[in-house]
Amino acid sequence: xxxxxxxxxxxxxxxxxxxxxxxxxxxxxxxxxxxxxxxxxxxxxxxxxxxxxxxxxxxxxxxxxxxxxxxxxxxxxxxxxxxxxxxxxxxxxxxxxxxxxxxxxxxxxxxxxxxxxxxxxxxxxxxxxxxxxxxxxxxxxxxxxxxxxxxxxxxxxxxxxxxxxxxxxxxxxxxxxxxxxxxxxxxxxxxxxxxxxxxxxxxxxxxxxxxxxxxxxxxxxxxxxxxxxxxxxxxxxxxxxxxxxxxxxx
Numbered sequence: 715x716x717x718x719x720x721x722x723x724x725x726x727x728x729x730x731x732x733x734x735x736x737x738x739x740x741x742x743x744x745x746x747x748x749x750x751x752x753x754x755x756x757x758x759x760x761x762x763x764x765x766x767x768x769x770x771x772x773x774x775x776x777x778x779x780x781x782x783x784x785x786x787x788x789x790x791x792x793x794x795x796x797x798x799x800x801x802x803x804x805x806x807x808x809x810x811x812x813x814x815x816x817x818x819x820x821x822x823x824x825x826x827x828x829x830x831x832x833x834x835x836x837x838x839x840x841x842x843x844x845x846x847x848x849x850x851x852x853x854x855x856x857x858x859x860x861x862x863x864x865x866x867x868x869x870x871x872x873x874x875x876x877x878x879x880x881x882x883x884x885x886x887x888x889x890x891x892x893x894x895x896x897x898x899x900x901x902x903x904x905x906x907x908x909x910x911x912x913x914x915x916x917x918x919x920x921x922x923x924x925x926x927x928x929x930x931x932x933x934x935x936x937x938x939x940x941x942x943x944x945x946x947x948x949x950x951x952x953x954x955x956x957x958x959x960x961x962x963x964x
Contacts, residue, residue: 716760716778716788724760724788724800730853733803739855742791742798748772749865754801760788762796774799790857803855806871808844810884815908817960820846822877822924823915824949827852831862832950833913838866840957845870846910848877848924881927884910890929892920893952897931900959907964913953919946932956 726732727740738757741750744765750756756774762782766772786794819842824830830852837845845854852859854872863870881890889909893900912928914920920928934955936943947955 716780716784720758720760720778721788723758724798727800728857730856733853733855737803738800739803739860740798740800740857741860742789742857743795743861744769744797746861746865747797747799749868750801750860751799753868754804756799756801758800760785760798765796769797804871806873808871808873810880813844813888813908813910814885816844817842817907818844818846818910819953819957820877820881820910820912821848821851822912822920823848823850823918824913825850825852826916826949827856827858828862829916829948829950830854830856831859831864833953834859834863834870834872835866836950836954836957837870838863840961842957843870845872846877846880847872847874849874878923878927881910881912881924890927891932891956892925892928892930893932893934893956894920894925895933897933899935900932900956901935903930903932905960905963907960911953911956911960913949913956916949 724740727738733739741747751772758776759772759774760778760780762785763779766779782796785796788798819833819837821833824833834845834854854867860867889906890912891909892912912920912924934947934952
């Protein structure tokens, strides 16, 4: 049986203030837990007998064995897989000089946890190892973000920064790209394989403060050219299109 204090801990970790206070986050589901266990220290594992029998070599500080019906009380999934883990949040040491000769993403107040998780997964797919989030962006360790990332958090470092100060501190030779309705067509513009790609807020796009720091303005054109279309793309969809075009140029 899982103790009440552990249930309280798991429930509290759905809130950012408790994740910040404790330094822990929650992940649920077999693939997600196994992927994250390769990168982060697992402090607590709650799992059914069947799951533990199938994964006898899983290492953690503490294991609580529960019955399937008991596991449903702490699960956030419609179809629980019988495993939930509490991991230690990572602390990354980095400096802007590391960004030379590589492509990175920066998010200007992307607020939907699902969008952020999908963007982390996209970064993983296209070999982008660092994402720099503004202070008002969604939390990378929100349970919805963790779930949507599908384990990519194990390979992509997510940093929360003062975005304007961060961009101003980047090496001067790095191009800073942003997407705008009055930008240059991304499919015909010259692109580099090093720089920062900024993606904006779901409703407002890139803020005025950050726009001033953009050196290369991009446009994802709609088709047929000149026809009336949807007002904008979902930010995670737009991120995938932009990253794909950069990588196509390699």
